[in-house]
Amino acid sequence: MKLRYLPGVVTLQYDVSKCKGCGRCIEVCPHKVFSLENGRANIVDKDACIECGACMKNCQFGAIKVDAGVGCAAAILASGKKGEVVCGSGGGCC
Amino acid sequence: MSEKDKCSCSYFAANDDIKYRPIPVVGDIATETGNVNVVSAKWSFNDYIGEIKVRLDIDRMNYAVKPGIYAIGKPGSQSPVLVSANYKLSFDILRRELEGLNVWILVIDSKGVNVWCAAGKGTFGTEELVQRIKIAGLEKIVSTKKLIIPQLGAPGISAHMVQKLCGFQVIYGPVRASDIKEYLNAGMKVTPEMRRVYFGVIDRLTVSWLELALAARTAIVGTLFLVGLVIFTTRIPALVELKGEIRLLPVLFLVSILSGTVFNAVLLPYLPGRAFSLKGGVLGLLVCTGIIYTSGQHLAMTTWLSLILMGSGISAFLALNFTGASTYTSLSGVKKEIRYSIPVIVVMVSCGILLEITHIVRRLL
Numbered sequence: 001m002k003l004r005y006l007p008g009v010v011t012l013q014y015d016v017s018k019c020k021g022c023g024r025c026i027e028v029c030p031h032k033v034f035s036l037e038n039g040r041a042n043i044v045d046k047d048a049c050i051e052c053g054a055c056m057k058n059c060q061f062g063a064i065k066v067d068a069g070v071g072c073a074a075a076i077l078a079s080g081k082k083g084e085v086v087c088g089s090g091g092g093c094c
Numbered sequence: 095m096s097e098k099d100k101c102s103c104s105y106f107a108a109n110d111d112i113k114y115r116p117i118p119v120v121g122d123i124a125t126e127t128g129n130v131n132v133v134s135a136k137w138s139f140n141d142y143i144g145e146i147k148v149r150l151d152i153d154r155m156n157y158a159v160k161p162g163i164y165a166i167g168k169p170g171s172q173s174p175v176l177v178s179a180n181y182k183l184s185f186d187i188l189r190r191e192l193e194g195l196n197v198w199i200l201v202i203d204s205k206g207v208n209v210w211c212a213a214g215k216g217t218f219g220t221e222e223l224v225q226r227i228k229i230a231g232l233e234k235i236v237s238t239k240k241l242i243i244p245q246l247g248a249p250g251i252s253a254h255m256v257q258k259l260c261g262f263q264v265i266y267g268p269v270r271a272s273d274i275k276e277y278l279n280a281g282m283k284v285t286p287e288m289r290r291v292y293f294g295v296i297d298r299l300t301v302s303w304l305e306l307a308l309a310a311r312t313a314i315v316g317t318l319f320l321v322g323l324v325i326f327t328t329r330i331p332a333l334v335e336l337k338g339e340i341r342l343l344p345v346l347f348l349v350s351i352l353s354g355t356v357f358n359a360v361l362l363p364y365l366p367g368r369a370f371s372l373k374g375g376v377l378g379l380l381v382c383t384g385i386i387y388t389s390g391q392h393l394a395m396t397t398w399l400s401l402i403l404m405g406s407g408i409s410a411f412l413a414l415n416f417t418g419a420s421t422y423t424s425l426s427g428v429k430k431e432i433r434y435s436i437p438v439i440v441v442m443v444s445c446g447i448l449l450e451i452t453h454i455v456r457r458l459l
Contacts, residue, residue, distance in 0.1 A: 003293055003420075006368050006427040027266050027284075028248035030291035031422065051424040052214065054248035068249065069425035070214050072418025073370075076425075076432055 010049040011067040016040060018063035025055035025064060112206050114160040115144070115182050123165050127231035132165045135193040141186050148183055149300065151307035157182045158206030163230040167196035171237045174278060176267070177223065177247065179204035179212050191271045195278065198236065202226045213250030220252045224259045232262070242267040242282070245289060293421045295360060301419040302359030306352070309412060313351045320344035332458050338391040340454075342401065345389075346382055350405040353381045354412025359419075370420070371435035374413020375442075378406035396449055403446030407439050414439075 012033070021039040031048040034041045034055065041063075053068025121132040148154040158180045166189060175198045178188050185201060192199075202222050204212035212218035223241075233239070243251055245266045253264035268277050268288035277284060320343045327333045327340050358365070358374045365373035382405035386398065393401075414435055417423040 003363055003422050004368060005423050006430055009426040009430050010424055011426050024253065027289070028245060030246065030269060030289065032286075032290065048422070049424060050422060051426060052249040054213075057250070057252045058248055058254070060254040067425065068214075070211075070418065071420070071423030071425050071428045073414045073428050073432055074418050076428055077436075 004047065005050075005071075007047045010046055010051060011065075012043070012046060012049045012051065013065040014041070014043055015063045015065075016042075018061045020061050022060075024058045024060075028054040028058050030054070112156060112158045114158055117159055117164065117185075123168065126234040130163050130165050130198075130235070132167070133189055133199075135166055135189050135191075137186060137190055145183055145186070149303055151304055151310075154304075155206060159185050159201060161201045161203040161226060163232065163235065164199045164201065165197075166192045166199065167194070169196040169198050171235070173197055173236065173238075174282075175200055175232065175236055175238075175241050176274070177202060177241055177243045179207065179209045179218050179247075181206050181208045181212075184208045188271045188274075191274050195275065197278075200226060200230060200232065200241070209244050210246040210249075213247045216250050218247050219250040220255050220259070223251060223256060227260050227262060233260075239263060240265055244271075245269045245284075246291070291421045293362075297421075298359040298362055299356070302356045302416070305355040305359070305412065305416055305419060308415075309351050309355060313348060316347055317344050320347055327454070330458070333454065336454065336457060338389070339393055339397055339401075342386065342389060342391065343450075346385060346401055346405045347408070349381055349385055350378050350408040351412060353378045353405075354409035355416070357381065358409065358413040359416060362420075369431045369435060370417050370423075371410040371414040371431060371439065374416075375406045375410035375439075377413070378409025381409070382406060394453070397453055400446045400449035400453065403442045403449070405446075407442035407446060410435065410442070411439050 019040045021036065021041065023036055023041070025034045025041050026036055030052070031045070031050060033043060033045050033049045035044045036042070049066070050071055051066050051068050053066055056064045056066050056068065117131065118134040118136070118138060119131045120134045122129040123132055144157065148157050159182050161180050173196050176188065176192075177200045178185050180201050180203055185199075188199065202218065203226065204218040204222070207215070207217060209218055223243075227233075227241075239261055240263045241256070242265050246269055248266055251264060253266070256262055256264050265282060266284075267282075268274060268284055269291055270288070273288045277288065324340050324344065328337050333340070354374045354377075358370075358377050361377060362373060366376055367373055379402055382402050386393065386401060414431065417428045417431070
């Protein structure tokens with residue numbers, strides 16, 4: 001059975017005009033969010049995105065933007081309402 | 095020259111308090127930069143014990159190996175270089191899969207944290223990788239100028255920046271170490287299957303013990319308190335009739351903790367909804383109802399309600415915390431889930447506690 005998380009919340013943004021079709025995003029994505037169509041990347045499953053930021057970090061053309069972070073409630077609760085969510089800041093998980 | 099002599103900057107000094115674990119060295123290979131330790135691909139008894147301990151959160155943040163370059167088999171200047179985190183379990187799982195191969199392993203300093211988590215934090219990152227390549231003198235050891243990085247290291251590594259900064263080409267290998275042999279034998283071809291992250295029942299069960307271990311202190315303190323409450327209240331004549339339901343409290347408390355951690359993890363795909371807290375809450379409701387029903391106690395409606403509100407609230411909260419151990423949740427998603435679920439959980443547990451206290455106090459008056 002396939003596990004899916006909440007739909008319609010992901011911050012992933014992609015500018016197709018900057019894409020050169022190198023395929024790096026497809027390579028690094030652990031959830032098959034992108035596919036290569038007609039020499040350019042294409043978002044095929046946006047809701048599967050976990051905002052890990054691997055695609056953005058490895059796109060040398062700056063075509064991808066995402067508010068990357070960890071989908072971890074313990075980290076979010078420990079970092080409080082304001083400020084950046086950093087794991088390991090409390091609770092002592094990872 | 096030791097690593098510290100070469101680099102005395104604070105970046106490395108921060109790691110002084112981690113005591114590195116021994117690595118099973120079986121020989122040496124002479125290279126231009128000095129002797130490189132050859133490590134065994136086999137696990138010793140201690141390696142197995144070590145894995146069990148860290149899975150149960152025993153000394154987990156202090157389970158690291160020394161960063162640097164290591165060899166498996168008899169690698170040469172054309173052999174592949176695999177990059178690993180310095181969490182000992184990551185290193186062990188990698189070397190276990192390399193039996194019979196001739197490869198280099200470049201262990202980078204991820205502060206004793208696994209590849210994916212460290213990549214998310216940036217400690218398994220471009221800067222450390224480039225630094226480590228220079229310290230190890232990798233360009234003198236291999237002529238290929240290629241690095242195989244676990245795919246889950248990609249959130250921390252910028253492949254084009256690595257190439258720009260030190261000339262090494264980053265190749266993202268498979269997600270799982272168990273696919274590496276097949277990958278190398280196929281001439282570094284990654285199948286789409288090797289690129290996907292899964293969260294099967296074995297994975298879920300494996301990581302759920304850690305959730306239970308993290309909740310253990312609260313569980314022990316809470317249970318002792320509730321057992322104390324049982325002993326205390328059963329001595330009060332006015333509460334004799336409530337003996338049965340008060341005895342249920344420590345049992346339901348422990349069961350709710352198991353429900354929100356291990357049971358929820360195993361049953362995750364079969365529980366309703368997408369939010370973890372909803373799944374955990376429903377499971378807590380079912381499990382607590384089952385326990386109360388089989389206990390044979392005849393309880394008032396409000397008591398039922400009170401016990402179930404507390405139990406499913408605890409289960410829902412622990413299940414929410416499991417988002418961090420899962421492989422498919424996003425920051426935005428979890429933020430949204432927290433916004434909706436935390437107020438509901440707080441109200442559930444508070445109402446449950448207030449109902450139960452009211453029930454006991456009324457008997458005393």
